[in-house]
């Protein structure tokens with residue numbers, strides 16, 4: 001019988017891990033700055049994405065809202081193009097390894113280094129009546145999320161950089177004691193892209209955020225077309241009436257970034273397109289591009305939310321797949337530490 005040739009060793013793809021907290025509908029900033037890139041990464045990496053519900057309880061949550069926000073966040077990730085057949089998409093609390101791993105890593109994380117975390121300092125100032133231990137040890141849970149999957153790259157925004165640094169320190173420390181248990185992850189920095197950081201439409205020096213004091217500053221990816229158009233039409237610009245990018249033109253630059261993302265045009269092309277036209281035309285065009293770009297996401301989201309059984313099937317399968325991977329690392333950690341085999 002003819003010998004079948006051995007399948008060529010397929011190169012294992014590097015692992016990407018990221019997560020988002022279920023705090024309500026994603027903003028245009030979350031979409032452009034994070035989730036949209038997570039979608040693209042699926043082409044080149046083995047991607048693992050989760051809804052970080054465990055992290056969200058470091059701030060008091062209403063149970064019914066947490067439950068619905070978690071399902072919504074999961075459906076939004078899928079609607080934005082994260083594909084449960086290509087990536088692992090799951091809900092953090094569905095895989096108990098995260099909580100178990102975090103406890104172990106807590107014991108390899110120093111009080112001093114947690115005290116230096118700027119997010120802890122900010123949040124303990126903001127929620128002064130609930131400075132709980134979870135808020136303090138938040139970074140070791142995040143380290144568990146990342147390290148349990150032998151992650152190579154973590155796409156994170158500026159605000160989570162320090163948490164990734166501490167994750168690297170924890171991994172290095174653990175490996176130093178027990179040998180190479182963890183892959184030491186690196187931040188994934190997408191190539192300098194236009195529109196990477198989306199600012200408030202009402203105050204272009206501030207990041208777009210749901211807690212914007214002026215609700216017109218923030219567009220969410222489920223906003224109705226009419227609301228989107230209204231927000232863009234009232235976006236803050238400048239008195240120059242010239243569509244161009246640069247200092248003193250933060251408002252227009254921000255709009256150009258958004259327009260660029262949804263049309264694929266670069267800044268030079270946008271300047272040319274609107275040469276001699278007023279800001280009114282430009283703002284309308286940006287609004288229309290956003291409405292059009294979000295339409296398929298909104299449609300898919302509605303379909304998914306109308307099919308809870310399918311969502312359930314996806315997140316259950318995701319948790320199982322996640323656990324199959326994290327289990328290996330957790331078992332290795334337990335063994336190295338000296339826990340008696342169960």
Ligand code: TRP
Pocket residue numbers: 017018019020021052055141142145146154155156160
């Ligand atoms: N802390 C992150 C945030 O608030 C979410 C998160 C949890 C995360 N675990 C993670 C991000 C692991 C990257 C990797 O945005």
